Structures are given as structure tokens and as C-alpha cells.
Amino acid sequence: MMTPKELLKQMVNFNKAAFENSFNTMLILQEQMERMSRVYVDQTTGISAETKSAVNEWTQLYKKGLTDFKAMIEENFKKVEAFL
Numbered sequence: 001m002m003t004p005k006e007l008l009k010q011m012v013n014f015n016k017a018a019f020e021n022s023f024n025t026m027l028i029l030q031e032q033m034e035r036m037s038r039v040y041v042d043q044t045t046g047i048s049a050e051t052k053s054a055v056n057e058w059t060q061l062y063k064k065g066l067t068d069f070k071a072m073i074e075e076n077f078k079k080v081e082a083f084l
Contacts, residue, residue: 005084008084009081009084012077012080012081012084016077019073019077023066023070023073026066027066030062030063030066034059037055037059038055038059041055
């Protein structure tokens with residue numbers, strides 16, 4: 001018979017694995033969209049250097065946001081695991 005603490009640990013581990021899988025899928029999709037937008041911007045005539053710079057800056061900010069979000073979630077999972 002599982003104790004409530006073991007059951008809770010198992011639930012946390014499941015949620016952690018689900019987050020990792022979802023995040024990795026989202027990251028793959030983001031990288032694909034970044035490649036597509038880069039190809040579109042590079043091949044479209046009439047797009048100014050300023051617009052290209054804005055698109056590049058946007059993708060870098062998005063990547064930083066993803067990295068910060070993942071770090072925050074991982075930190076919180078560590079806190080929960082330490083608590084258990």
C-alpha cells in the first residue's frame with residue numbers, strides 16, 4: 001500500500017515529466033516557426049533592415065522568456081521535491 005507521501009511524490013514526478021515533454025514540444029515548434037519566419041523575411045523583397053532587426057529581436061526575446069519560464073518551473077519543482 002502506498003503512503004500519501006509516496007503518492008504525492010509520484011504525482012509530482014508525473015507532472016514534472018508532463019511539463020518537460022510539453023515544453024520540449026513547444027520548443028521544437030518555436031524553433032520551426034523561427035526558421036520559417038527567418039526564411040520568409042530573408043526572401044521577401046521590400047522588407048527593411050529595421051523590420052528584419054525587429055523580427056530577430058522578437059525571436060530572441062521569446063527565447064529568453066522560454067528559458068526564464070523553464071528555470072522558474074524547475075526551481076519550483078525542486079522546492080516541492082525538497083518539501084516532500
